Amino acid sequence: MTQSSIRSWLWLHKWSSLVCTVFMLLLCLTGLPLIFHHEIGDFLGQHIETPAIAHTGPMASMDALVAAAKAKQPDMVPLYLYREEDEPLQWILSMAKTADAEQGFKQVVLDARTAQVLGEPAVEAGFLYIMFKLHVDLFAGLPGMLFLGFMGFLLLVALVSGVVLYAPFMRKLRFGEIRRYKGEKLKRLDVHNFLGMVVLSWSLIVAATGVINAWSDLLIKYWQADQIAEMIAPYKHLPPPDRFGSLQASLQVAQQAQPDMQLGFIAFPGTAYASPHHYGIFMRGDSPLTKRLFKPVLVDARTATFTDSRDLPWYLVALLVSQPLHFGDYGGMTLKWLWAVLDVITIIVLWTGLVLWWKKRHRSLPELHATHTLRDAY
Amino acid sequence: MQQKHMTRIFFWPLIIACLSLAGLIFALVYDDARECLANAAIAIPVLVAIFYYWFKPWWMQRESRLR
Numbered sequence: 001m002t003q004s005s006i007r008s009w010l011w012l013h014k015w016s017s018l019v020c021t022v023f024m025l026l027l028c029l030t031g032l033p034l035i036f037h038h039e040i041g042d043f044l045g046q047h048i049e050t051p052a053i054a055h056t057g058p059m060a061s062m063d064a065l066v067a068a069a070k071a072k073q074p075d076m077v078p079l080y081l082y083r084e085e086d087e088p089l090q091w092i093l094s095m096a097k098t099a100d101a102e103q104g105f106k107q108v109v110l111d112a113r114t115a116q117v118l119g120e121p122a123v124e125a126g127f128l129y130i131m132f133k134l135h136v137d138l139f140a141g142l143p144g145m146l147f148l149g150f151m152g153f154l155l156l157v158a159l160v161s162g163v164v165l166y167a168p169f170m171r172k173l174r175f176g177e178i179r180r181y182k183g184e185k186l187k188r189l190d191v192h193n194f195l196g197m198v199v200l201s202w203s204l205i206v207a208a209t210g211v212i213n214a215w216s217d218l219l220i221k222y223w224q225a226d227q228i229a230e231m232i233a234p235y236k237h238l239p240p241p242d243r244f245g246s247l248q249a250s251l252q253v254a255q256q257a258q259p260d261m262q263l264g265f266i267a268f269p270g271t272a273y274a275s276p277h278h279y280g281i282f283m284r285g286d287s288p289l290t291k292r293l294f295k296p297v298l299v300d301a302r303t304a305t306f307t308d309s310r311d312l313p314w315y316l317v318a319l320l321v322s323q324p325l326h327f328g329d330y331g332g333m334t335l336k337w338l339w340a341v342l343d344v345i346t347i348i349v350l351w352t353g354l355v356l357w358w359k360k361r362h363r364s365l366p367e368l369h370a371t372h373t374l375r376d377a378y
Numbered sequence: 379m380q381q382k383h384m385t386r387i388f389f390w391p392l393i394i395a396c397l398s399l400a401g402l403i404f405a406l407v408y409d410d411a412r413e414c415l416a417n418a419a420i421a422i423p424v425l426v427a428i429f430y431y432w433f434k435p436w437w438m439q440r441e442s443r444l445r
Contacts, residue, residue, distance in 0.1 A: 194431075
């Protein structure tokens with residue numbers, strides 16, 4: 001590699017990482033509590049327990065669940081019905097004033113056996129909510145998400161350019177060698193290079209999946225305009241229904257359409273994952289991978305009859321597969337701790353990189369210093 | 379130390395990257411004993427960092443003191 005090409009890669013590495021470092025530090029710091037959001041929620045007393053009762057009969061019908069939630073929140077419409085993997089006897093119904101609301105959400109937690117309301121946890125408040133919003137969109141909605149997505153892209157550029165620069169800087173060093181007794185600058189540079197290289201795979205995966213996630217809203221909008229529009233074409237000119245049929249009957253229709261799958265979640269009419277005329281009933285597999293891949297079944301919300309069902313397009317499959325790889329929530333507590341440690345190592349890489357630039361910036365002869373750094377590298 | 383060839387520079391980083399990448403993907407696909415192996419593969423970068431940053435200098439210091 002020539003000196004001029006090294007300089008070009010140095011320029012690319014410096015500026016791509018400088019622009020995104022502050023935001024990446026913010027994302028790493030806010031991501032840390034989000035890894036343990038379940039545990040922190042439990043610690044803060046936000047977890048709602050399922051009561052231990054003797055129950056041998058069938059589970060409550062979906063209609064009874066929705067009616068119980070509506071009785072608690074009569075001014076709100078249901079949006080999504082889902083359940084957490086570790087609470088199979090609970091259903092959570094999210095609600096808002098309108099089906100296309102972007103804020104003012106409520107959650108009602110229901111007992112799946114009796115349709116009893118177990119609680120209404122605060123959704124848009126508290127420490128975890130602030131961490132979540134800072135991590136996802138900086139409280140700025142879609143523009144914030146896309147901005148952070150661009151910062152993630154810059155991190156990818158910084159990682160790739162960092163790999164290219166690793167070679168010239170390591171020509172005279174063994175793998176893992178940290179020059180501890182030759183000054184703080186060289187020690188910091190070696191720590192930055194070594195740790196950056198060691199966590200490279202993880203950083204690349206988390207950054208790339210973060211970029212994909214930043215596009216999630218747009219991908220869903222594209223899916224609506226593309227596949228959902230095709231699926232509901234016969235309903236295009238019809239007014240939205242003034243009354244809805246049975247949700248339980250609609251679920252049975254979806255289960256008949258996909259008998260080998262189980263229910264993932266239900267999107268109510270008018271939400272992003274359904275149409276104004278349909279329940280979007282999302283079925284899923286039961287293997288570690290397929291339980292994350294949904295298959296939508298659109299059921300006419302007025303008549304509870306089957307309309308259409310299609311596999312998700314590749315871009316939504318990519319989005320769904322990218323989510324666990326970004327959150328680190330797919331391997332139990334061990335993986336969560338590993339995710340946290342790798343996150344901390346990434347913070348050290350970002351911090352050492354920032355300090356290296358800061359110290360270099362305050363040198364009186366920056367050009368001379370750069371020449372020395374390059375000479376050191378060879 | 380003599381200047382090194384690219385393959386020597388990238389040998390260990392490449393091994394670590396491949397193993398941890400395989401671990402990340404295997405943990406997503408399997409939910410049985412193989413998940414433990416996957417977690418072990420994901421832990422490799424952490425173990426390598428601990429070894430080189432703390433354990434190796436401590437070991438070398440100890441060796442030189444013994445000598």
